[in-house]
Amino acid sequence: MYAYDQRDHAMLAQRTAQFRGQVARRLAGQLTEAEFRPLRLLNGLYLQLHAYMLRVAIPYGTLSALQMRGLAAVARSYDRGYGHFTTRQNIQFNWPKLDDVPRILDDLAGVEMHAIQTSGNTIRNVTADAYAGVAADEIEDPRIYAEIIRQWSTLHPEFTFLPRKFKIAVTGAPRDRAAVRVHDIGLQIRTNEAGDVGFAVIVGGGLGRTPVVGPLIREFLPKRDLLSYLEAILRVYNQLGRRDNKFKARIKILVQSTGIARFTEMVEEEWRRIAGGSLDLDPHEIARIAANFAPPPYDRLEPVDPGFEFKLAADPRFAQWCGTSLARHRQPGYAIVNVSLKPVDGVPGDVTAVQMEGLADLAERFSFSEIRATHWQNLVLPHVRLGDVHAVWLALATLGLATPNVGLASDVIACPGLDYCNLANARSISVAQAISRRFADLKRLNDIGDLRINISGCINACGHHHVGNIGLLGVDKKGEEYYQLTLGGSDDEDAALGDLVGPAFPYDAIVDAVETIVITYMDRREPGEGFLATYRRVGLAPFKERLYGAHQG
Amino acid sequence: MALIKDNALRPDAWVLVADDAELPESDPAIVSFARWRRDRARLARRNGPLGLRLGSDQPPEGVADDLAAFDLIALEFPKFTDGRAYSYARILRERYGFAGELRAVGNVLRDQLFFMRRCGFDAFEVGDDIDIGAWLEAFAEIEVIYQPAAGDTHALQALRTSLSPGPTRMRVTA
Ligand code: HEM
Ligand code: SF4
Numbered sequence: 038m039y040a041y042d043q044r045d046h047a048m049l050a051q052r053t054a055q056f057r058g059q060v061a062r063r064l065a066g067q068l069t070e071a072e073f074r075p076l077r078l079l080n081g082l083y084l085q086l087h088a089y090m091l092r093v094a095i096p097y098g099t100l101s102a103l104q105m106r107g108l109a110a111v112a113r114s115y116d117r118g119y120g121h122f123t124t125r126q127n128i129q130f131n132w133p134k135l136d137d138v139p140r141i142l143d144d145l146a147g148v149e150m151h152a153i154q155t156s157g158n159t160i161r162n163v164t165a166d167a168y169a170g171v172a173a174d175e176i177e178d179p180r181i182y183a184e185i186i187r188q189w190s191t192l193h194p195e196f197t198f199l200p201r202k203f204k205i206a207v208t209g210a211p212r213d214r215a216a217v218r219v220h221d222i223g224l225q226i227r228t229n230e231a232g233d234v235g236f237a238v239i240v241g242g243g244l245g246r247t248p249v250v251g252p253l254i255r256e257f258l259p260k261r262d263l264l265s266y267l268e269a270i271l272r273v274y275n276q277l278g279r280r281d282n283k284f285k286a287r288i289k290i291l292v293q294s295t296g297i298a299r300f301t302e303m304v305e306e307e308w309r310r311i312a313g314g315s316l317d318l319d320p321h322e323i324a325r326i327a328a329n330f331a332p333p334p335y336d337r338l339e340p341v342d343p344g345f346e347f348k349l350a351a352d353p354r355f356a357q358w359c360g361t362s363l364a365r366h367r368q369p370g371y372a373i374v375n376v377s378l379k380p381v382d383g384v385p386g387d388v389t390a391v392q393m394e395g396l397a398d399l400a401e402r403f404s405f406s407e408i409r410a411t412h413w414q415n416l417v418l419p420h421v422r423l424g425d426v427h428a429v430w431l432a433l434a435t436l437g438l439a440t441p442n443v444g445l446a447s448d449v450i451a452c453p454g455l456d457y458c459n460l461a462n463a464r465s466i467s468v469a470q471a472i473s474r475r476f477a478d479l480k481r482l483n484d485i486g487d488l489r490i491n492i493s494g495c496i497n498a499c500g501h502h503h504v505g506n507i508g509l510l511g512v513d514k515k516g517e518e519y520y521q522l523t524l525g526g527s528d529d530e531d532a533a534l535g536d537l538v539g540p541a542f543p544y545d546a547i548v549d550a551v552e553t554i555v556i557t558y559m560d561r562r563e564p565g566e567g568f569l570a571t572y573r574r575v576g577l578a579p580f581k582e583r584l585y586g587a588h589q590g
Numbered sequence: 591m592a593l594i595k596d597n598a599l600r601p602d603a604w605v606l607v608a609d610d611a612e613l614p615e616s617d618p619a620i621v622s623f624a625r626w627r628r629d630r631a632r633l634a635r636r637n638g639p640l641g642l643r644l645g646s647d648q649p650p651e652g653v654a655d656d657l658a659a660f661d662l663i664a665l666e667f668p669k670f671t672d673g674r675a676y677s678y679a680r681i682l683r684e685r686y687g688f689a690g691e692l693r694a695v696g697n698v699l700r701d702q703l704f705f706m707r708r709c710g711f712d713a714f715e716v717g718d719d720i721d722i723g724a725w726l727e728a729f730a731e732i733e734v735i736y737q738p739a740a741g742d743t744h745a746l747q748a749l750r751t752s753l754s755p756g757p758t759r760m761r762v763t764a
């Protein structure tokens with residue numbers, strides 16, 4: 038875990054004091070809402086349909102048990118007893134009062150957390166692989182670089198009023214669990230022919246109303262040049278990104294309109310001017326940040342734990358949960374435990390204060406006090422001894438957090454939609470709930486296998502519907518809630534945007550339509566073939582036919 | 591309009607000259623980019639101090655070869671949310687080494703002063719009715735910085751100190 042030094046603490050204290058002053062000036066009428074807006078956005082404070090919403094950063098998805106307790110305390114004292122984990126490794130509180138916010142920020146600072154740059158047209162909270170540091174296939178821990186980027190981008194004087202928000206994701210493994218190809222900048226740690234570790238740089242991906250799988254603009258960037266290269270990209274974007282139309286303001290539009298080759302040339306030209314200068318990353322500095330992410334003191338264990346094996350064999354419910362929840366840890370005898378935040382009929386991503394505290398307890402007892410947030414709106418206990426997995430499962434079950442559905446059809450990713458969001462066309466949460474009820478039967482759920490369903494309540498795509506295997510997009514048809522369906526999306530290393538199936542379905546028919554797709558897949562799949570593979574083999578036609586009949590769509 | 595410079599409200603000796611107006615004989619005068627392009631030869635021969643005002647769609651590359659002619663460059667913020675001039679300021683200071691006055695004009699607000707100063711601005715044109723004490727505080731609200739920017743003469747160390755532990759603080763003043 039990154040531990041704050043005195044400077045980091047001093048900065049947060051000053052920052053909160055500054056925001057307290059801004060809130061006071063707003064409440065005293067010295068700032069107009071238009072002037073206050075960018076200031077509150079720089080501190081993660083949105084105005085939603087019913088109330089303010091505060092978005093707190095969980096940098097690169099890593100949080101300590103202590104921090105989880107801090108979040109629980111905020112949920113309890115200033116909100117309605119719960120928080121909402123998002124797809125961007127943030128947590129949102131839906132009901133804070135404006136004059137409480139400076140106090141909330143003080144409390145968060147006490148556990149080394151903040152809401153800086155979680156919104157606004159600035160460099161946002163940097164995200165990374167939720168399995169960072171524990172994944173078996175990792176080259177290097179992406180959090181080291183995500184933390185370096187977090188520091189560099191914090192209150193960056195030049196890039197606080199960009200044309201639009203700017204999202205950076207880092208992954209350290211060939212298997213992309215950070216969706217780097219759909220970010221403004223995606224960094225993939227890789228090794229070049231000489232054996233040096235550096236980054237592949239992807240620029241101009243994104244979802245929203247113009248979904249783009251980002252192009253690679255540099256095959257290999259040496260580590261020491263990371264910040265100067267990022268600064269060059271941002272400087273080009275800050276000057277040339279469109280400011281006349283907020284729907285065309287993201288960097289992906291700039292990359293498309295200038296052309297990838299020309300854009301890359303401009304970046305490289307600026308980079309050559311500043312490379313090797315004050316932003317050069319010295320190996321000592323990298324090593325010092327890296328020390329924060331050193332592995333915890335693991336026990337030396339056998340790769341197989343007989344007690345664990347016995348319980349697996351003895352208890353099918355435990356085995357079922359392990360089948361979906363565990364991932365391979367790089368340390369023998371340990372497991373990565375995924376915690377589903379998608380109970381049947383629940384609100385995807387919502388966690389109560391009691392559950393947060395329960396998770397903090399579990400992390401302290403069984404996972405070196407560490408917790409991770411994933412971009413699939415779930416949580417992770419990253420270092421659990423195989424021999425402890427059963428105890429963790431039992432404890433999660435008492436907390437209502439042992440739904441055995443991670444990665445399956447009912448593990449739906451959904452944005453807040455019409456229940457909270459003033460931009461929404463349609464509800465997302467209740468559709469997610471209905472889908473989870475429809476696929477509640479575990480035998481069937483497992484038979485269907487891995488399946489990503491993503492729901493966004495409008496074209497802004499907060500629920501990443503374009504990259505869902507099945508994507509649902511809320512649209513408005515004469516005041517009625519309708520949903521467009523896309524198929525075949527993926528957000529990993531073979532990222533793809535889903536294809537539109539045909540005319541949208543009304544609210545009442547959308548869950549049936551999703552089920553029809555699932556049934557069609559099961560009918561057409563070859564043994565062991567996953568949804569994406571089947572879809573890529575058979576194409577849209579069979580799905581269209583079943584959904585709309587032979588001569589429609 | 592009032593002017594913040596060197597940590598105080600200062601009288602402003604400069605006048606902005608309309609494109610079709612005569613320039614004062616030798617008093618400090620600011621001209622637009624259009625005027626500069628049109629009258630460059632005459633303006634360069636003039637005796638008094640000369641300033642240039644650039645709009646937010648007029649990047650400084652356009653006058654890179656002429657910078658020696660100017661004692662002042664005013665960069666415009668048409669809206670405070672239009673952040674292009676932050677990059678222009680750094681380019682002027684760091685790429686071209688412009689050492690004259692760099693003035694922020696237009697929609698200049700208290701909460702942007704800190705960022706502007708760090709990008710190399712050293713003068714700020716503000717409304718007449720501001721509470722100067724409160725505005726000056728804006729420069730000192732945040733004392734910890736995490737990245738080198740314009741005017742960080744020990745830029746490398748600035749980043750180093752920010753990444754290294756210890757209470758070393760960087761005092762930021764206008
Ligand atoms: C209810 C409050 C929210 C509002 C008003 C809101 C608004 C927006 C808007 C306007 C965009 C599009 C920006 C653009 O394309 O330039 C966007 C994108 C996005 N939002 Fe939200 N959002 C909200 C909540 C959330 C939540 C809860 C999540 C996570 C579950 C989320 C995740 C995202 C993501 C990942 C994108 C990026 C898509 C892209 O790459 O463009 N948002 N949001
Ligand atoms: S996708 Fe649309 S409806 Fe959903 S949260 Fe984003 S802006 Fe709101």
